[in-house]
Amino acid sequence: MTTYAVTGTTGHYGPIVVDQLIARGVAAEDIVALARAPHRAELPGGVAIREADYDRPETLGPALEGVDRLLLVSGSEVGQRVAQHTNVVDAAKRAGVQHLLYTSILRAPTSTLPLAPEHQETESVIASSGLSHTFLRNGWYMENYVGAAGQHLERGVIEHAAGDGRIAAATRADFAEAGAAALLIDNPREAYELAGHGFTYADLASLLTSITGTRVEARALSTEELTASLTGAGLDEGTAGFLAALDAGIGAGELDGDPADLETLLGRPAATLEQELRAVLA
Template identity: 45%
Template sequence: MIIITGASGQLGHLVVSSLLETVPASAVIGLARNTDKAQDLADRGVQVRHVDYDKPETLGPALEGGEKLLLISANEVGRRVPQHQAVIDAAKQAGVSLMAYTSILHADTTPIGLAEEHKATEAYLKASGIPHVLLRNGWYTENYTAQIPGALERGVLLGCAGNGRIASAARADYAAAAAAALTHENQAGSVYELAGDEAYTLADLAAEVARQSGKPFVYKDMPCEAFQAALKEAGLPDGIATMLADSDAAVAKNALFDDGRALSRLIGRPTTPLADMVKAVL
């Protein structure tokens, strides 16, 4: 039995779908805080169970019978460490034989502030003694393509990433990698630095959008403080604006660049090209 946390979320849902290409639905369990949001998976034969990281009493029943477990990092930044630790403790108690965790690219060296919770989770997982595999995911290309419709209206993409190169990949690519790590043999102890096959700057992204849309569109680089202020002015909460500006500043240092192609090797195909992602959103 393979258990996927966050099965109703964007990544988790894609992981389950990817697993179902090679694994019978009866061998897959999807965990969700709101099981109604995973009803379509239940309709496909996946066993859907309720779980709440903040209610440890739900974790034991949720993990019962699981041999392999994918812990998709929780979305509550600032609360993820205790939530992840609760899942790891429950997994050890349940006797899980392999645990995969979606971390961040170059978690041990990256300057990105988001990495701190990932590093703490990796350390706790290592100390637990559970055989595990680390899926250090780079950026989703969707992090940028989702901004295109609104930015295209203004004709400008804002940021403070300078000429930093970004080796992102589609969310579906990372989902396929997780499914592969859960089904391939001898994965315990593996650390995958997962990134896209091609790298681009935000200026390159803007040029691609302009090319495909036929509309004027450029990237405007600015000081990080100014970018953070612009995000707040656009209505983003202070914490989110700070996090995004911090991430962009790290991009300027090539924190989201990796040319090892571990992702395409793991999934057995090239990662989704940036041009295809832009085309899809346009």
């Protein structure tokens, strides 16, 4: 039997992958959930939970013992991720993992987004490791936008620096289900560009207005104006500049994409912004 392992199983993405593996017929006993703090993992009975700390290589060898296919969920500590991911890749190679999947960023090789370099470097580490591998290049989480609906409705305005750029976001659940599906493919592609159905900030404002009856306006600013607005609202300059740079990337088309790869793995249409907004605002 094939043994599947998933990292980050105390986060938001990893547990969904585990649930989806079981939903797709994998026995809980054939799944290994890896977590920095195993006591925090809340997973179905029968799933083996092992300690795996990206920063402590000594935990990774035992964690990967007997694992055939590994889904490496990218770390959340910006600036440390390449070293952390390299530790996992090295341990996977020593443990004899047959196939490694990694959650990267949409069109990683060419992306100019501020978050892209660590994903680019990690992809390079994996490619040069000799391990059979698949890159799951995820777009933005739709929750980033749906979760701010209340704030947008209260303010009546969405300030942004993305122009008419489209955001092909998808839900965390859809990305995770696609990751589980890719884990189960015997000969997956080297890379999947995973994007949802695109929308603009103007589309987001229009949907909020039509669903609730409360007028919300999308106000396009320059990156400098958005940075100034965010710092005026209390954000530090570094964070404000980072968020403005992300919007500039959206304006350049960095987060637009085609849902074909995602929907092929899902075997169904990806959730749309309107569906998610209606569910949250119901």
